[in-house]
Amino acid sequence: MTVLYKLETFEGPLDLLLHLIDKAEIDIQDIPVSEITEQYMAYLHNMQELELEITSEFLVMAATLLSIKSKLLLPKPPVIEMDEFDFYDEDDMDPRAELIQKLIEYRKYKGIARHLHEKEWERSLIYSKEAEDLTPFMPEVEENPVLGLHISDLISAFQKALNKAVKRTSYARIQRDEISVKDRIRQVMDALEQVGPGGRVLFSKLLHEEMERHEIVVTFLAILELMKMKQILCYQEKLFEDIVMEWRGEERVDGLSEAEIDY
Secondary structure, three states: OOOOOOOOOOOOHHHHHHHHHHHOOOOOOOOOHHHHHHHHHHHHHHHHHOOOOOOHHHHHHHHHHHHHHHHHHOOOOOOEEEOOEEEOOHHHOOOOHHHHHHHHHHHHHHHHHHHHHHHHHHHHOOOOOOOOOOHHHOOOOOOOOOOOOOHHHHHHHHHHHHHHHHHHHOOOOOOOOOOOHHHHHHHHHHHHHHHOOOOEEEHHHHOOOOOOHHHHHHHHHHHHHHHHOOOEEEEOOOOOOOOEEEEOOOOOOOOOOOOOOOO
């Protein structure tokens, strides 16, 4: 006949002791160490027969139970009475006290772990759906165009609008230039004649600080007309440098007709 052993797995020696105490329905505050020790040693013996690995924690607990059992078997020392106080030997304390305290703490944490495991199991039965973007279903609210504006801002904007309206109705008077291109051509030719044929005159020499903008423009147009009539040759030594005007030495053209230059 084959005998099968089915041993439960325990997380440690305290877990095994709690299992034995609950199985025997024993009060944890009054543990029969002798009975529990025998059951504990029987469990270790079964593990050895099945060639299971026994960790050092189980062996330390076995030694502790045997030590407690031996202390309980020893006779208690007599009480020494002295005046109003009774003195007990330190060995007179219950040797099970430390072990009982550890078992109570372990049972407390084990109960908490069981509660958390039940919560985890309950949560695993709940299936949640990922959140969707509900923005397309939200009602569109038109923004207030004057949100955050004060009455002073509106007054300032109104004043700016009035100032722009005044500028639109304003007008400018255009005056005729006091100098014509013909007159400026003659002045340029006079300056070139003073230098002589082959001489050079810089464009900047024809200008001065008191000249107005339209006078500068007329001077530039006069030079273009002289180049067109092939009276002068203009060039620059380098890029963006001053314009050099050179008189070609030909006969001066004094009779500028109205048809040629009418401005």
